[in-house]
Amino acid sequence: MSEKEIECPKCGKKTVVVEQPDEYEIWLKCRECDYFQGMSNDDWHRIHNSPNLDEKIKTMYEKEHGQAPLSAGPGQTCRTCGSATLKGDEGVFGLCKSCCYKLLIILLVLMVIGSYMAWMAVL
Numbered sequence: 001m002s003e004k005e006i007e008c009p010k011c012g013k014k015t016v017v018v019e020q021p022d023e024y025e026i027w028l029k030c031r032e033c034d035y036f037q038g039m040s041n042d043d044w045h046r047i048h049n050s051p052n053l054d055e056k057i058k059t060m061y062e063k064e065h066g067q068a069p070l071s072a073g074p075g076q077t078c079r080t081c082g083s084a085t086l087k088g089d090e091g092v093f094g095l096c097k098s099c100c101y102k103l104l105i106i107l108l109v110l111m112v113i114g115s116y117m118a119w120m121a122v123l
Contacts, residue, residue: 007054009061010035016057018044028057037061 006016008030015031026044078096
């Protein structure tokens with residue numbers, strides 16, 4: 001529908017696509033993250049030709065979800081997997097939640113093995 005690139009209010013990349021599932025509705029979807037926004041065809045026609053379309057979409061996102069997360073930039077990807085964009089308080093030590101959980105499981109397994117080895121050394 002739209003030839004110009006639209007910036008995602010969630011991840012900050014210009015990867016939003018516009019779909020029209022029927023004549024009454026418009027869907028905005030990001031190809032990089034899980035951003036999705038539905039709106040009426042009338043609402044879309046009011047904003048789609050404006051020079052500040054990205055700002056209007058970001059404002060709509062903030063009204064619905066609260067403050068928009070930080071835009072993707074250097075240093076905001078996970079230090080382990082490199083694919084997840086860290087948003088606000090989601091990451092710990094530059095790691096995404098998924099990688100944090102994986103590292104905690106590895107640490108737990110190593111502690112169990114270490115305690116077993118110490119117990120066997122005492123016997």
